[in-house]
Amino acid sequence: MSGGSIAGRLRRDIVGALLLSSLVTFALLYLIGRGQYMHDFEQALQDDARAISNITQSFPDDDVYVNIQPDALPGFQANGDRFFQLWDAKSLQPLDHSPSLEALGFRFERPNPVSAVPRRFETRLPDGREVSLVAVEFLATWGLEEDVLQRTGQTINDHEVQLLVGRMRQELDTSLWRLAAVCAAGALFLPLLAAAVLALRVPHAMRPLSELGREIEQRNPDDVRPFAASEVREVQPFVLRLNELMARIAGVRHRERQFLAHAAHELRTPLAELHATADVALLRPDDPSGHVEALEDMRAVTRRAARLVDALFRLARHGREGPKVLHPTRLEALIAQAVNQAAPASLQRELEWRLEGAEDACVMADPVLLRALLDNLVGNAIAHARAGTMVLVRWRGGDPASVELCNLCESEPAQHGTGEHLSHGLTVAQLYALALSAELQTSREGERFTARIRFASACLDKL
Missing domain, CATH: 1.10.287 (Helix Hairpins)
Structure with missing residues (x-):
């Protein structure tokens, strides 16, 4: 596993998540803004077409032109970035064009077909600049009022005209680039700001762990006092x-x-x-x-x-070998082996053994240590038993499992003690019991010896 601090990994993960989320968020914002800019640009083209169509007028003697004033619609004037061009719908002859086209010395080719429904398309100027155009066909308005015509005796014929209106595409592209720059800056600025805030706040949030680490470091090997409870849920x-x-x-x-x-x-x-x-x-x-x-x-x-x-x-050696794997061990078999091994000493003292317990009773234990403990207790029972008497061994499984051994059991039982005044070898039996994580109680009163083992690990399954 690679090294590194939790705080560093936490900062990197949070900043990475914020960077990803901000990129997605600002990408969506860019798409929304781009759609709005495109819509506004299209709407501006439509507005230009309506504005020019409103001032496209027909006069007597079939005179048709765009009646644009020098101070009106400045974008269509010389050096402007907006254009219009007008044709007669029947003869297809050019009728008028914007001063901005006159200054460029350039004319757009008449698109075909043109109808009353506006048609949108793209083209380029000779210098390579892109232009967005809208073409539409409509009826030019009369340049004179009807009462003026009646008073002067003049007439105006209706004229179908075709109008081409355009704007420089650079206007839209510049807005889109500006929007993209703002979104990119926001997508990078927010994670950087979060990184700066995290650099200040993460160490503060990690302080309980740091304090716990310092407390562990300051403890000596013999100090096993419990640590104080922490109010921080993660700690x-x-x-x-x-x-x-x-x-x-x-x-x-x-x-x-x-x-x-x-x-x-x-x-x-x-x-x-x-x-x-x-x-x-x-x-x-x-x-x-x-x-x-x-x-x-x-x-x-x-x-x-x-x-x-x-x-x-x-x-x-048992302790140095590390944790032992406990095995289900049948009590009856081990007790019988320990009693049979001590048969010569029992015969010498004419002792009778009575074994009472279920055949399938078992306990989770190390069989070698348990056998050594049973051998020790059987030897002590023989050493203390009066010649010609009986020694009783009872056991049971379940939770907790136990083994009880006593001689002269027909007399009143003695109070269980700790083995402080028992014969030689019972201290070793206590050590065996400690190694087995079992509780051993022994007592001796005169010729009566009693021992009881209570096991911590029960074997609930029958063998």
Whole structure:
């Protein structure tokens, strides 16, 4: 994934979206404006045709011309950009033309056909300039009033004439170019203005994220306090996930401290026994038999310490290997295996085992660690059981799944404790339970030993 800041990408995306939208908007505005300009230009041509037709007059002796005044319609005067040309509709002889054409020394060819319906077309002047023209045929008006004609005894014949009126196309093109320039400038100016505003406002809007980042940066590795809730809606999911992470880290740290405390307690006990045995042997330096007995006791203690160290290494390797994939594990099979493995020790003490639970009860767990925990608890039950008695193991699936193990179950049950005064090895059992994310409760009262495991991950599907 390429680098870059969220603020930078946000600015680029917003400016790009504004640029696209402004281009579309101003393109539509240009099309609308162009249509209006075209309509206005066409309307101006029609107005020119009507204005010239209104002053196209017929006089006695068949004299027909455009009665234009020097100060009227200046665009048709010399050096103007508007033109007209007049023909007799019957003889097709030229009758009149505008001073602007006279100044150019140019005449338009008579279009054909020409009718009372205005006809629109384009042409060019000799110098290449484009001209838009309208041709129309109409009846010239009389130049004298009827009473004047009666008084003077003159007559005026009706004349059909053909009129050609034109305007320079450059007038329309210039307006269209100006409109296009204004629209293009607007399409570019708005995104630039938005970019300038975003450059000021986006950092302000991103400030809650920046503050959260600085708070994370300033924290030390041991600070797992939850982050304060944010009032910004977009930041709230980040704070929620960070607090969930802090809770998980706090849980891991707590389990690590428990692990270290249990390991230290379990290792301190055999070391203290070794130290005490050595002190007793030193009190009797001339007693060889006492020394042999002390050495045997020390060897037994070191063996137990070695088994403890092996268990700790096993747990440490389990933690380094990363998250374990939990498997549906049938409780009956593992419990039976643990009891069968301890059969020689059970026979030696004439113990009877009673197993109670559903055959299909299962739990989501690491089978290796769960078997190690069961082996530990079965061994403790055998060690504490009175010879010739019964040991009961009950289990159930569902949520939560559990396993309970006790000996001398016919007597009154003891209150479950934390295992603070239990025999050697139960601290390791607590470590196994921590690794399984399970809750282990153990207690001992005299010869009665009770243990109960409650699992956090239930297996709802039957195997």
